[in-house]
Amino acid sequence: MSEFTIFDLEEIVAHRVETASPDESWTAKLYAGGQKVAAKKLGEEALEAVIAAVSEDDENLAYEAADVIFHLAVVLKIAGVSFAEVVERIAIRLDR
Template sequence: MTALERLAATIEARRTADPDISWTAKLLAKGPEKCAEKFGEEAIEAIIEAVKGDRERLISEAADTLFHLLVMLAARDLTLADVERELTRREGVSGIAEKASRDD
């Protein structure tokens, strides 16, 4: 099991924890919108560190971003496995071709 898989399992286990003692449970209790907001904040912090060029801070913010991405997915009853299936579906497809195939 990878670190991301372990983290995803921990997030799922904390779904029913007491929000007074679990940050994850507290986020999930606030709903998908708050989880999405927190993910956005962390993503922006990672972008700032990428621009600054501080490797250690970027690693830290990237970890925070991945955590909050998984929480946001859990808030919408999606899993890391769901995302992995989509990545597998895209394997071997050019990024340009994949983007052109979307209905965006």
């Protein structure tokens, strides 16, 4: 297994948003569409993850969870919220 982290994903999303055109990058296209487009896609992916979970389709659940996390990264980028902020909120909730 690789050492890839959520913070690596955040950097990749930022790089694609800053350097790629919407015609050549799904990430750039989603970002250019704005928060409503990106959030709608996040919701669609979340629903697919829910369906996989209740269907007990673990292989598809992992695939859909990856889509959820990717699309969440784009939504967070548009909002100017970092994964560090999200992790901080989780740590507070877990009293860490």
